[in-house]
Amino acid sequence: xxxxxxxxxxxxxxxxxxxxxxxxxxxxxxxxxxxxxxxxxxxxxxxxxxxxxxxxxxxxxxxxxxxxxxxxxxxxxxxxxxxxxxxxxxxxxxxxxxxxxxxxxxxxxxxxxxxxxxxxxxxxxxxxxxxxxxxxxxxxxxxxxxxxxxxxxxxxxxxxxxxxxxxxxxxxxxxxxxxxxxxxxxxxxxxxxxxxxxxxxxxxxxxxxxxxxxxxxxxxxxxxxxxxxxxxxxxxxxxxxxxxxxxxxxxxxxxxxxxxxx
Numbered sequence: 001x002x003x004x005x006x007x008x009x010x011x012x013x014x015x016x017x018x019x020x021x022x023x024x025x026x027x028x029x030x031x032x033x034x035x036x037x038x039x040x041x042x043x044x045x046x047x048x049x050x051x052x053x054x055x056x057x058x059x060x061x062x063x064x065x066x067x068x069x070x071x072x073x074x075x076x077x078x079x080x081x082x083x084x085x086x087x088x089x090x091x092x093x094x095x096x097x098x099x100x101x102x103x104x105x106x107x108x109x110x111x112x113x114x115x116x117x118x119x120x121x122x123x124x125x126x127x128x129x130x131x132x133x134x135x136x137x138x139x140x141x142x143x144x145x146x147x148x149x150x151x152x153x154x155x156x157x158x159x160x161x162x163x164x165x166x167x168x169x170x171x172x173x174x175x176x177x178x179x180x181x182x183x184x185x186x187x188x189x190x191x192x193x194x195x196x197x198x199x200x201x202x203x204x205x206x207x208x209x210x211x212x213x214x215x216x217x218x219x220x221x222x223x224x225x226x227x228x229x230x231x232x233x234x235x236x237x238x239x240x241x242x243x244x245x246x247x248x249x250x251x252x253x254x255x256x257x258x259x260x261x262x
Contacts, residue, residue: 028168040150047142051102054139068103174206
């Protein structure tokens with residue numbers, strides 16, 4: 001058993017609670033909200049269903065020419081497949097990637113995409129050709145609308161995330177502040193003294209500032225562990241950061257020592 005036993009007073013507990021609030025707020029403000037709240041994925045199920053209809057009506061060339069599985073990035077595979085095309089290479093690549101995704105999705109659903117081979121006559125039939133063309137146009141429009149919706153949703157999610165982070169930073173440090181300058185006088189909401197600065201609390205406009213106003217005397221009452229003397233409820237002068245007076249802050253970073261800890 002260790003003899004290192006922490007002695008504490010009510011002031012210690014109060015200060016620990018204050019710093020706990022600030023630590024929690026810091027964690028919330030630094031959370032990547034865009035990772036927590038996922039954006040929508042493409043294609044949505046309705047568009048995938050349209051793709052499957054298009055696949056059912058397509059010519060055998062589309063079904064057989066594009067693989068359902070590849071061992072390289074889609075962009076590289078499409079570029080390689082379209083090297084010898086006599087048409088526009090970008091159009092060829094877009095077509096290849098779209099059909100690869102359709103076939104990959106169908107394979108994942110264990111659906112048979114090896115549809116009956118269409119005869120030359122069926123492929124050249126004007127009515128069938130127009131039907132296929134209209135289906136392709138529907139699919140293209142559906143993909144375009146889904147992409148537009150995703151972009152709008154992504155931008156709104158990003159804006160909401162930035163706004164939430166900004167509000168939490170404002171609560172931490174005060175409006176338009178992104179860092180807390182400890183208790184240095186006359187900087188970032190700190191006035192000339194504790195008496196002047198804490199006479200009218202910010203009421204949550206700057207929690208870091210308010211917590212310093214609530215900082216209480218601990219078991220080493222002679223120390224200016226908060227960065228200022230805490231002998232009275234409304235007295236004390238702010239001391240600049242880094243002058244060795246903020247003992248609780250350093251003690252917290254070092255970690256607590258409790259009975260039974262090696």
